[in-house]
Amino acid sequence: MKKLLKTVIAAAGILATASAFAADYPAKNIKLIVPFGAGGGTDAVGRTIANSAKDILGKNITVMNRTGGSGAVGMSFGAQSRPDGYTLTVVTREIASLPQMGLMQHDADDFELIRLVNLDPAVVLVSADSPYKNINDLIADAKANPGKVKFASTAAPNFYLMTLEKDQGIKLNAIPYNGASEAIPAVLGGHTAVTMVTPGEAISQLRSGQLKALGVMSKERTALIPDVPTLVEQGVNVTSGTWRGIGAPKGTPAEIIEILGKAFDEAMASQEFKDFMAKGAMTIHNMNAEEFTAFVKEDTAALGALVK
Amino acid sequence: MFEYLIGGLATAFSPTVLPVLLFGVVGGVVLGALPGLTATMGVAILLPFTFGMEPTAALVMLIGVYIGGIYGGSIAAILLKTPGTPASAASVLDGYSMTLKGQAARALSISAVASFIGGLTSTIVLIAIAPMLAKFALRFNAPEYFALALFGLTIIASVASKNILKGLLAGTIGLLVSTVGLDPVTSVPRFTFGIMDLYSGINVIPVLIGLFAISEALTQLEHLFLKAKANSEFNYKLLSLKDLKTMLPTAFKSALMGTSIGSVPGAGADISAFVCYNEAKRVAKNPDEFGQGSVQGLAAAEAGNNGVTGGSLVPLLTLGVPGDAVAAVLLGALIIQGLTPGPLLFSQNPEIVYGIFSSMLVGNIIMLLVGLLGIRFFCKITEVPKILMIPIIIFLSIVGAYAINNSMFDVGIAIGFGVLGFLLSKMDVPSSPILLAIILGPMAEQNLRKSLLMFEGSWSFLYERPIALAFILLAVFSVYSTMRRHKKARQAESENP
Numbered sequence: 039m040k041k042l043l044k045t046v047i048a049a050a051g052i053l054a055t056a057s058a059f060a061a062d063y064p065a066k067n068i069k070l071i072v073p074f075g076a077g078g079g080t081d082a083v084g085r086t087i088a089n090s091a092k093d094i095l096g097k098n099i100t101v102m103n104r105t106g107g108s109g110a111v112g113m114s115f116g117a118q119s120r121p122d123g124y125t126l127t128v129v130t131r132e133i134a135s136l137p138q139m140g141l142m143q144h145d146a147d148d149f150e151l152i153r154l155v156n157l158d159p160a161v162v163l164v165s166a167d168s169p170y171k172n173i174n175d176l177i178a179d180a181k182a183n184p185g186k187v188k189f190a191s192t193a194a195p196n197f198y199l200m201t202l203e204k205d206q207g208i209k210l211n212a213i214p215y216n217g218a219s220e221a222i223p224a225v226l227g228g229h230t231a232v233t234m235v236t237p238g239e240a241i242s243q244l245r246s247g248q249l250k251a252l253g254v255m256s257k258e259r260t261a262l263i264p265d266v267p268t269l270v271e272q273g274v275n276v277t278s279g280t281w282r283g284i285g286a287p288k289g290t291p292a293e294i295i296e297i298l299g300k301a302f303d304e305a306m307a308s309q310e311f312k313d314f315m316a317k318g319a320m321t322i323h324n325m326n327a328e329e330f331t332a333f334v335k336e337d338t339a340a341l342g343a344l345v346k
Numbered sequence: 347m348f349e350y351l352i353g354g355l356a357t358a359f360s361p362t363v364l365p366v367l368l369f370g371v372v373g374g375v376v377l378g379a380l381p382g383l384t385a386t387m388g389v390a391i392l393l394p395f396t397f398g399m400e401p402t403a404a405l406v407m408l409i410g411v412y413i414g415g416i417y418g419g420s421i422a423a424i425l426l427k428t429p430g431t432p433a434s435a436a437s438v439l440d441g442y443s444m445t446l447k448g449q450a451a452r453a454l455s456i457s458a459v460a461s462f463i464g465g466l467t468s469t470i471v472l473i474a475i476a477p478m479l480a481k482f483a484l485r486f487n488a489p490e491y492f493a494l495a496l497f498g499l500t501i502i503a504s505v506a507s508k509n510i511l512k513g514l515l516a517g518t519i520g521l522l523v524s525t526v527g528l529d530p531v532t533s534v535p536r537f538t539f540g541i542m543d544l545y546s547g548i549n550v551i552p553v554l555i556g557l558f559a560i561s562e563a564l565t566q567l568e569h570l571f572l573k574a575k576a577n578s579e580f581n582y583k584l585l586s587l588k589d590l591k592t593m594l595p596t597a598f599k600s601a602l603m604g605t606s607i608g609s610v611p612g613a614g615a616d617i618s619a620f621v622c623y624n625e626a627k628r629v630a631k632n633p634d635e636f637g638q639g640s641v642q643g644l645a646a647a648e649a650g651n652n653g654v655t656g657g658s659l660v661p662l663l664t665l666g667v668p669g670d671a672v673a674a675v676l677l678g679a680l681i682i683q684g685l686t687p688g689p690l691l692f693s694q695n696p697e698i699v700y701g702i703f704s705s706m707l708v709g710n711i712i713m714l715l716v717g718l719l720g721i722r723f724f725c726k727i728t729e730v731p732k733i734l735m736i737p738i739i740i741f742l743s744i745v746g747a748y749a750i751n752n753s754m755f756d757v758g759i760a761i762g763f764g765v766l767g768f769l770l771s772k773m774d775v776p777s778s779p780i781l782l783a784i785i786l787g788p789m790a791e792q793n794l795r796k797s798l799l800m801f802e803g804s805w806s807f808l809y810e811r812p813i814a815l816a817f818i819l820l821a822v823f824s825v826y827s828t829m830r831r832h833k834k835a836r837q838a839e840s841e842n843p
Contacts, residue, residue, distance in 0.1 A: 053586050076390035082678060085394055107545030108530070114542055141533065141545065188800060194533050213488070213799045214531055214792075216612070219674060223611050225812050226665060227484035229800065241681075242666030244686035314397075319685050 040321030054275075063123055063294050064097040070284075071119075071127040072114025075105045078271040080318070081280050083130040083156055086314045090305035108132055108193065111143040117148035121287040123294035126152070129285040134338040135197060138345050146334045148307075149285035150295050153302045154330040156315070157323035159279040160198040161266065163249045165225050166233075173253040173272050176232060180208040188213060190221035190230040197260065198234040198255065198278045200344045202269075205276045221265055225249065234279060237262045238319035255279060262319045281323070281337075299327055351473070354700030357402055359710045366403050367469040367705055370410020371712045374406035375720075377411065377430075378418025382432045382557045382746015384413025386671040393682075394676055401683040401698055406705040408679055412672050413709045416615055417461045424453045424644075425727050429741060432550055432617035435652075435781055436623045438558060439505065443639035447565045450582055450725050455584040456641060457648045458717030462595045465710035466650035467601035468608065468656025472663075475705050479657070480612040483609040488796035489807035491612065493817035495790035498617060498825040499700055501624035501734060502779040505637065510832060520783025523548055523676035530792040531799070550616075550784050552747040552760040553574025559743040563736050570732055582722065586639075593645035596626050604653020607755025609660040614670035615651040622678055627749040628824050633831060645778060656706060662687055704744060805818035 056075060065138035072086050076078040081103060086100035104112035109132040116127025129149060136142035160172060169210055170176045180187045189199055213230060217222040218239035224230045226248055237260060243249040244263060251266040255278045269276050284302060286295060297299045305311055306324050315322050325333055357363055370392075376390040388411045396404035419430030437457065444453035471479065493769030502517035503510055527547030528539045585593075589591040600622035607618040626646035627636045636643040658669030659676075666688025680687045685695055692699055727735075747760035767777045797807045809815055828834035 039507065043633050076387065076675070078674070078678075081390075082682075090395070104752055106751070106753075109543055110545055131503040139533065141528070141535065143542065165447070186802075194531060210800060211802070213796050215796075216792075220612055223484060223661065224487055225663065226488060226667075238681075242686045242690070244688045245686050245687045246666065246687070247677075315680065318678075318681050345802050 039225070042091075043174075043298040050156050055290050061344055063297055065123060067098045067100060068095070068123070069125045070101050071112050071125065072101055072103050072130060073105065073109035073116070073130065074103070076103050079236075079318070080109075080128055080130055082143075082281055082314075083243060083320065086311055087155060087284070087302065087305050090308045090311045091301045107141065108136065110136050110222070113290040114142060114144045115327060116285070117144040117287055119287050120212060121289035121291075123286060123290050123298065124299070125287065127285050127287075128170045129283050131280050131282075132338065133195075134334055135345070137339045138338070138342050146331075146338060148288050150288055150290050150327070151330045151334060152284045152286060152295055152299050153306070154281060154301070154325035154329055154333065155281040155306060156283075156320055156322050157279060157281040158238065159254050159277065160234045160254040161240065161244075161254050162232060162234050162269070163222075163225060163227065163238055163240055163243075164232050164252060166248055166250050168250060170232070172267075173274050174267050176252060176272065177206050177208060180206075180210055185209045185211055185299075187211060187232065188223040188230040190215050192218050192221045192235060193234070194246065194346075196234070197344060201232045201255075201278045201340075202274070202276050204344060206274065222249070234278075236320075241319040260321060271332075295327060321340055350696050350700040352703060353697065354702075354704030355708070357697070357701045358406070358473075360702040363402075363403050363406055363705070364708075365408045365687065367410045367709055368406040371414040371709055372716060374411035374414020374416075375418035375713070375716055376808065378415035378420075378434075379422045379430045381428050381430055381559050381743055382551060382749050383397065383751075384419075385412050385433075386550070387676065388415050388748070389672050389675045393679055396679055397682060400704075401685065401695075402701040403573045403682060404679060404842070405698065405702055406709075408676055409705055410709050410712075411703060412676075413465055413652070413655055413706065414716070415715050416655060417458070417648075417713050418464075420457045420461070420648060421454065421647070421724050423558075424457060424737065425450055425724060426559070426735075427562040428743075429554060431616075432554050432781070432785065433651040434618055434647075434754050435554060435558070435616065435778060436619035436651075437644060439623070439637050439778065439818060440640045440643035441635065441647075445638055445728065446642070449583070449639070451721050452585050452589070453639075453644060454721045454724060455718060456644050456812055458502075458714055458721075459585065459590070460600075460648035461652040462710055462714040462716065462819060463603055464601040464652030465593075465713065466707070467649075468600060468605035468653045469703065469706040469710065470656075471605045472656040472706070476660050476664050478610045479660045482606070482723075483661055483669075484665070485813060486610045488793040488800055489511060489811045489814040490817070491610075491798055492612065492790055492793035493808075493814040493821070494607075494610075494617070494621070495786045495793065495816045497821040497824065498621050498624065498786045499783065499790065500821045500828075501620055501627075502782060503828045504824055505778050505782070509774065511799070513779050514774070516770065516775050516779035519782045520780035521787045521812075523780070524784045524787030525552070525791075530788070531795050543753065546782065547788065548759060549751065549756055550781070552618060552756040553752045553763045554781055554782055555743045555747050555783055556760040556763025556765075557767040559739055559761060560772060561767030562745070563739045564764060564768040566732050566736050570736070582725065584718075584721070585656070585797055589641050592641045594669055596642045597645045597649040600626065600649035600663075601653040604650040605657035605660075607650075608654030608657020608669055609663050611667055612658075612670050613789075613837065614658070615654040616787070618654045619647045619651040620782055622646045622653075622786070624824060625820075628820075628827060633827075658701070659706075664689055672779060693767040716824075722751040734741075740773070767818065770821060 043131035071083040136146035189210040253269040282339040417433035423429035423434040427442040
């Protein structure tokens, strides 16, 4: 009897696994791991794309916040999940930086990257009454006073700043704050001279004129703040920013990646998703699996050069 | 301004908004009362449901959850020594002592009234002087946060009123625990032993659940096997007029302190409750009553944590930056509704701003009514036989510890601290200093190191910045008065043994 039961359970197990690979994907609800807390930007992007994609896939996508270690805990958890297409992960730029700093055991190679969803440049911000008029004023001051210009850093280490420092051979006094919500008041209150955040994080201070943008760190001007020149335009050939995409554990069948990729394409094109991203001052940037994989490889190399 | 306010009140009472507000407050009270489910989580979980709602109704509901959630945590803290949220941990000290004396109804009514005073005062301050308060908040930076944390930490000495050494022992355990995780400046892992779950440090909520809920359940369990201690006679007497008179000055002062602390980004209701408690004890005529069921102690903690609700909206509405985790979610809600939080909101969408103000006024009234009318119902919990209550508390604790981050690791932390708290209570070592040190330790460390970076290694920020200096002096007074009290107590003891 016991033996029979074992056989039945084993058979059921094989059937269940087989069905996961079959053409009827998705047969059950999908879980999306968000490696940052509920209410933040990454969470909002994850929840909204999940909401838009669920109607396309015909199954619910439930979001699970798994926070800790600047995203390392959630992304490692996602990388170790069963590669059956039922556990997906919101992959953020930390996948390119943390492993190289020894702060995460998994890296981008542990994922099948499906789609890049969002790419935002960093903006260099000073308070409205700052003596700096453009990025070159800041660079000149930093050159004259090495290590003296106070920079409100949203994370330690700060790659936006390090890219600029390396390119220009300057050094700022980077003071680590817990994210944009603490770094922005530090600039508003005059405790620090400058900060770098994404446009969405500072949109209300930019609109009200409390903060002044010295430049945006992208190749071309961003539609959200079209009046702000890029650093490149000002003769400083530096770009940096942050990005978020969706990945599945390595080994997930190609057909499933294909199905998911198409679903996310459709979700990103939906009016609902476009409206949400526009309101949050975030830029939709769709890259397919190959482009996204190459992009992450390139970014990992760029960050590696900064870390070393 | 007044016409907008009246318009706002009309909105708050309109048939589409009032039920939403009522639902928010009651839902918040329930969420807050359950260990592990916090006001922040409640607001974050409800956020996606507001996407399709009309902006005012959406914000009103979230604010209702916020107000209710901060208050709800205290019900469980007072009745079961199981604070639903970290903001209510300070209410355990005197609230649960009252419950043990059979005065649960009195404690709950004090808590409801003090929370109401805290919430209402901070809302009025928010409406009246938000822009001025925002200027004050902007003067806060690393040196001021460090000094505030330092003042908060001196409460360790005053919580441990009987044996100061044991209090310091508990505080040191907490400080050591708070060093686990990535170094805040250099991002080097400390005491993580390669375990990734430890990289972001030990989460305070599982610790809270363990130290209070689980360890109390274990103690109760032990009592079941030992000869059961007869419960004090239970009565349904609410607070007396004398209680009200005693608590009013403390409650108003704590409400204003809570509003100020809330208006500073990065310091929330948990810190406020402890700081207000400490301050109330520092100035009290009979500080020895604190921790034994003091009306003032409970009122200070309760007005202090609800005082944060209005304060945390100050930076949100005037600067566009959130004052605490809940305000961060509200910021997201405003943006999703296509609104720009910050000073522009007053000129572009005054109906939204005054809708928020009025719903806070009405929400606090609803909270008071729910709190007072619910007392009889809440008190029934204490009549549930222990043999049923203990497994329920342990069950809720484990679910709560898991839910905060969907992590079994956190469940392990909760159980570990539960056993630790139980063993420490056997040795008369108080557990609240551990929690306090875990909340304030990282704040003190990060901001001290940030200050030293800002001032390039100079310690001048300790005396050159007036707000920082004021808090440091308060900390010194607080330690001094506690020491003097202990000396007196020891002298009195040696005179009449």
